Amino acid sequence: MRVLDDDGDDGQTVVLQVRGLSVSYGKVDALHGIALRVHRGEIVTVIGPNGAGKTTLLCALIGLLPVRGDIVYLGERQDAGRSVEKLVRQGMTLVPEKRELFAEMSVEDNLLLGAFDRYRVGHRDQLETIDQVYDIFPRLMERRQQMAGTLSGGERQMLAMGRALMAKPRLLLLDEPSLGLAPLVIREIFRTISQLKKLGVAILLVEQNARAALQIADYGYVLETGELSLEGRSRELLTDQRVVESYLGLGGRH
Amino acid sequence: MDLQIALLLGQDGLTNGAIYALLALALVLVFAVTRVIFIPQGEFVAYGALTLASLQAGRLPGTVWLLLALGAVIAVVDGSLAIRARQFKRLPWIVLLSCGVPLLLVGALLAVSAATLPLPVQVLLALMLVVPLGPMIYRLAYQPVAEASVLVLLIVSVAVHVTLIGIGLLFFGAEGSRTPPFTDVSLEIGDALLQGQTILVVVASVVLIVALYFFFERTIYGKALRATAMNRTGARLMGISGSLAGLLSFTLAASIGAFSGILISPITTIYYDSGFVIGLKGFVGAIIGGLASYPVAAAGAVLVGLLESYSSFWASAFKEVIVFTLIIPVLLWRSLKARHVEEE
Amino acid sequence: MKDSTRAAAYLLPFVAALAVAPLLLPEFYVTLLNYIGLYAIVALGLVMLTGVGGLTSFGQAAFVGLGAYTSAYLTTVHGLSPWLTLPAGLLVTAVVAVSLGLVTLRLSGHFLPLGTIAWGISLYYLFGNLEVLGGHTGISGIPPLQILDREIKSGREFFYLIWAVLLVVVLGTRNLLDSREGRAIRALRGGSLMAEAMGVDTPRAKIVIFTVAALYASVSGWLYAHLQRFVNPTPFSLTQGIEYLFMAVVGGVAHVWGAIVGAGLITILKQWLQDWLPIVLGQSGNFEVIVFGLLMIFVLHRARDGVWPIVTRLFPPPARRRSAPTSVAETESPPRLPLARRPRPESGSLLLEVTRASKRFGGLVANDNVSFTVRAGEVMALIGPNGAGKSTMFNGISGVDPLTSGGVSFRGQRVESLPARDIARLGMSRTFQHVRLLTGMSVIENVAIGAHLRGEKGFLAAACRADRAEEARLFDEAAWQIERCGLAEQMHDAAGSLPLGKQRLVEIARALAADPCLLLLDEPAAGLRYLEKQALADLLRRLRAEGIGILLVEHDMDFVMGLADRVLVMEFGRQLATGLPAEIQRNPAVVEAYLGGVE
Secondary structure (H helix, E strand, O other): OOOOOOOOOOOOOEEEEEEEEEEEEOOEEEEEEEEEEEEOOOEEEEEOOOOOOHHHHHHHHHOOOOOEEEEEEOOEEOOOOOOHHHHHHOOEEEEOOOOOOOOOOEHHHHHHHHOHHHHHOOOOOHHHHHHHHHHHOHHHHHOOOOEHHHOOHHHHHHHHHHHHHOOOOOEEEEEOOOOOOOHHHHHHHHHHHHHHHHOOOEEEEEEOOHHHHHHHOOEEEEEEOOEEEEEEEHHHHHOOHHHHHHHHOOOOOO | OOHHHHHHHHHHHHHHHHHHHHHHHHHHHHHHHHOOOOOOHHHHHHHHHHHHHHHHOOOOOOHHHHHHHHHHHHHHHHHHHHHHOOOHHHHHHHHHHHHHHHHHHHHHHHHOOHHHOOHHHHHHHHHHHHOOHHHHHHHHHHHHHOOOOHHHHHHHHHHHHHHHHHHHHHHHOOOOEOOOOOOOOEEEEOOEEEEHHHHHHHHHHHHHHHHHHHHHHHOHHHHHHHHHHHOHHHHHHOOOOHHHHHHHHHHHHHHHHHHHHHHHOOOOOEOOOHHHHHHHHHHHHHHHOOOOOHHHHHHHHHHHHHHHHHHHHHOHHHHHHHHHHOHHHHHHHHHHHOOOOOOO | OHHHHHHHHHHHHHHHHHHHHHHHOOHHHHHHHHHHHHHHHHHHHHHHHHHHOOOOOOOHHHHHHHHHHHHHHHHHHOOOOHHHHHHHHHHHHHHHHHHHHHHHOOOOOOHHHHHHHHHHHHHHHHHHHOHHHOHHHOEEOOOOEEEOOEEEOOHHHHHHHHHHHHHHHHHHHHHHHOOHHHHHHHHHHHOHHHHHHOOOOHHHHHHHHHHHHHHHHHHHHHHHHHHHOEEOOHHHOHHHHHHHHHHHHHHHOOOHHHHHHHHHHHHHHHHHHHHHHHHHHOOOOOOHHHHHHHHHHHHHHHOOOOOHHHHHHHOOOOOOOOHHHHOOOOOOOOOOOOOOOOOOOOOOOEEEEEEEEEEEEOOEEEEEEEEEEEEOOOEEEEEOOOOOOHHHHHHHHOOOOOOOEEEEEEOOEEOOOOOHHHHHHOOEEEOOOOOOOOOOOEHHHHHHHHOHHHOOOOHHHHHOOOOHHHHHHHHHHHHHHHHHOOOHHHOOOEHHHOOHHHHHHHHHHHHHOOOOOEEEEEOOOOOOOHHHHHHHHHHHHHHHHOOOEEEEEOOOHHHHHHHOOEEEEEEOOEEEEEEOHHHHHHOHHHHHHHHOOOO
């Protein structure tokens, strides 16, 4: 089973490199001086409390928001001409926080549309890819004819991820996959995410659920009020007291 | 009114209703995908009919010049954008597509005498001249303000509508045209005489509606359009850009409009400004469907056709008044159905 | 409106020029100016409707026709005096406009213009086909207007009448927009959610402006009928209705004076094009519409505000500040002209009681059996991970998006099924997580919207400036609240020019201007710097000391824990824990909810 499109990618291991990235809404910086790196086949997580700017970060990376600073994706520096469409074609895919499914379409149609851009440029392997996605998420196979709007929360998240995988991404951006899900479902979703890593796709996982994210990630960053305050191997972050403090306001800092 | 007249009126109403239904579908489609209320839909009806009439009369239809002019403007606009973005490789393609294709069409028209060609070829030529205007107009008038409010897009639509009316007068003159019927066949069922042209219109409309259904249900591009209508952000994240969806839906709407015009031109005399009122009747149908439901819109449009036909018998002077006043109870009904509306 | 107030400096020379114009200009230009005046009256209605209220109509020409035909019919057939047919025409127009408004205005915005298109067409055909109205030939022999035995027959005489009416309408409109009701109308553009939460009856406001715009058109029609002394359906067609909208948009759809500029430009351009285009094109016909259409597209693409802002840039008017608010002293003190305050509930008394509140969106349960209370003089914080249902709870309490089941009682009254504006009237005021300010309006005007329910002067009072005393009090109140929130320096800046954090403070000032007993704050500290957060916390403490109850959603835990008296934690729409801040911080279930985890 191979979901990743790995032609001509050998030796180049840094998929995404970000330096001095800032995003502002009006005069306020929502993100400031962000620097991070994602390697091929690696799960990198950005954790942080509500309102820290995590979603803004992903929206900025996929081209939905204008940015200042350096983004190097697949060894290519992004210029002013970057756009969502262009990045999607280059294999960057976002699974958004709100899922953004096509509610009145069947599960299968949602998945097919995930491969829209590949279809457009001439790839006709959608049926095989869809089988691979069904292998990863057998539940979607069972629900294939059901309207996306009628799925349960966990199934929606699976569909959103499955739809993203249909594009055979090189970099998968996941925005709060645990949002609103029950603990058992979260466990299932996260187990799947850690499996995806084995397929060689690079994953940038943004999460509020710090423990779950750090347990499957290789490397983690802590985002706090628009700035990265902490980073390190995720095993080390898991036990770092400062992570707890940043979440619950126990630090009494400032 | 005896049964025979009733049947005759019903036949008329059904014929017009089928056309209105096609237009209503196009209007719902364009609105759902782009949020544009496509007032100029009717002009495509008139342009389609009048272009065919010009071809049959052996004249070079004015639409040719419009096609060339729009092509040239697009070449300049897109070309300068490409130069600014330093994408020089795209330049030849832009010029070829927006100027070369129209030029090729003009060349072909000048080379052969269109009046002597068989009817299907004439129809095809007329469609080839009119349909590209749809995406071209989208590119120039709508795409630059695609993110604006429904209100702004509506005003743009009205502006495009009056421009096309003026251009229509310039190209086709104030006299109307009527093309010869596609068929002289007629069927006698009991007392009633069923015109071949009527059957043709209804059958063609049904075929087109079925084809549209398949396009939306079975092809990935059709699904992409539906996806854009349901969730713009979601579609964008799949690489379905707003402008692609816009161009596609305008191409469809222009095809439906031009084809409708060609279908009815043997039945009614079409003037440069006839399309507007025809299109508006499609709108009444579309509004019955709340600008959202395809089947209700189509059914509503057929109802409009029938209402128009029967009211022309009872009160012919007030035919238009009755049809357009229908919108008031319809809106009232929709308004009572609507529970909570927050526009944003 | 700021622009139009400043433009007042040019008003006197403008009026003087108008006074001498008919004496100096040849007949042709006087006629042209007469038409410009008539069109401008109609376009002005569209400015209010489209530029200010965010609605639009293509059917204004039909309203002009109603005014004209009513007068034509009643004067010629029944021999009524034109001075009686004017109110008759206005009445007919008002009835039609109100019913049309009632039918369409509950639907989303685009159904009104579509309705007006259909309505414009059917009225045109009706005029043309009714025998009593003379069919397509129309009605002739309409008597001239008479003022004190003097018949106004010549174009020059009529000029003064038309432009006098126009000036009255312009000034009335300007006054109206600069008033309590005017701000409510302007709030419509920001979506009805905010306006409703401030107590504005938005459907009524929409119907009122639609009707007022129709009445302007009707007056123009009445003038037209007695100027021409002949009417037929042609000038009341949809095409003309569209042209009126073009005038408003080209002139500047958000500016009162834009209507006159637009009417002038389009009328002169049309005259000129009708002379030249047929020669250039070698055919006769209405080719000017091609130019108009392209011009409109250009304006909408490149200069959506129309020509008027360009005019004001070329002739910058002397800076003038509004008089009312600047009278406020710079020190923080209650306004000298106080508005009536509602009696404050005693500190510690029960303000809000939510019992078993649930909210479902389809299959999704956003709130599940949540119960809590807020007392006067207490800060209650609502916290929880993203998607826990906090904002949904806010919307349920404030009536913006009612609960599926459960009860909300506010000051002893059940409110769960009341509309937002009625709950606001009882003394609940809120801010929004996604800031909902009118970005083009000044901070103080935005805040004054919050005091909407504390004034009572209506449209007529506003139009003739009988509302100044009340306005001064409203603005004093707004200024005071702005100062309390630490924004005194930005009081007259456009709200949209402020950084996001400050805009949140403006939202709080606006909520305070309503004189609430209970304040709902949705993420007030987001985007604020440390010192600003401190200042905000101080303000909230002072409000608490005054006996206001505060319900707060906030992500900044330092802020919440330092301020709140009690904390309610939500997760998955359910109530996870309620207690004192210190208890909450030690609660293992809360720690778990925030940090998450999979075993």
